[in-house]
Amino acid sequence: GAGVSQSPRYKVAKRGQDVALRCDPISGHVSLFWYQQALGQGPEFLTYFQNEAQLDKSGLPSDRFFAERPEGSVSTLKIQRTQQEDSAVYLCASSRVVGEQFFGPGTRLTVL
Amino acid sequence: GQQLNQSPQSMFIQEGEDVSMNCTSSSIFNTWLWYKQDPGEGPVLLIALYKAGELTSNGRLTAQFGITRKDSFLNISASIPSDVGIYFCAGPLNFGNEKLTFGTGTRLTIIP
Numbered sequence: 001g002a003g004v005s006q007s008p009r010y011k012v013a014k015r016g017q018d019v020a021l022r023c024d025p026i027s028g029h030v031s032l033f034w035y036q037q038a039l040g041q042g043p044e045f046l047t048y049f050q051n052e053a054q055l056d057k058s059g060l061p062s063d064r065f066f067a068e069r070p071e072g073s074v075s076t077l078k079i080q081r082t083q084q085e086d087s088a089v090y091l092c093a094s095s096r097v098v099g100e101q102f103f104g105p106g107t108r109l110t111v112l
Numbered sequence: 113g114q115q116l117n118q119s120p121q122s123m124f125i126q127e128g129e130d131v132s133m134n135c136t137s138s139s140i141f142n143t144w145l146w147y148k149q150d151p152g153e154g155p156v157l158l159i160a161l162y163k164a165g166e167l168t169s170n171g172r173l174t175a176q177f178g179i180t181r182k183d184s185f186l187n188i189s190a191s192i193p194s195d196v197g198i199y200f201c202a203g204p205l206n207f208g209n210e211k212l213t214f215g216t217g218t219r220l221t222i223i224p
Contacts, residue, residue: 101145
């Protein structure tokens with residue numbers, strides 16, 4: 001079946017603009033995760049959902065970051081009033097079995 | 113911040129050589145995952161390890177879960193050009209929480 005898909009693949013925003021990043025997980029995967037990856041670094045955890053419940057949002061850097069998964073499938077990561085330090089690749093992953101997370105291609109966000 | 117240290121940070125090898133890399137932590141992990149990431153793509157899961165001492169193979173790749181549960185290694189035999197990329201170890205740091213902590217990465221380059 002299809003893997004995790006993310007859109008858009010690339011996003012350029014002006015500082016102060018709001019952005020919304022979408023993730024379509026693998027069908028049937030209960031858990032969905034968002035990670036942020038800075039250039040040359042490993043992914044850093046942002047938040048995760050089990051079905052529609054957001055179980056951990058401890059990695060969200062500020063209250064400008066908000067994630068939702070209202071029907072337990074597609075998820076959206078929203079960043080309000082973007083800042084230059086928000087520039088990074090945002091990765092989404094989903095899993096059916098604890099531990100084995102499958103990643104999408106990521107959205108590269110550039111804030112000018 | 114990162115709690116998994118990978119070594120070496122980078123490797124330059126010739127095609128056909130064997131490769132060995134490892135991952136160490138000051139904390140105990142109950143699951144070790146090895147991922148490979150190509151430029152512009154999300155990490156791809158290579159091997160998952162769930163039991164201390166476990167040795168698992170996936171084609172030319174072999175990974176082991178250290179007996180102390182604080183380390184893991186990944187070996188690649190007879191490297192080929194498509195092995196080029198960044199290899200990350202990862203695991204859930206806290207039992208019962210699925211979020212992954214990633215290592216610092218090992219960049220593999222094949223010298224022509």
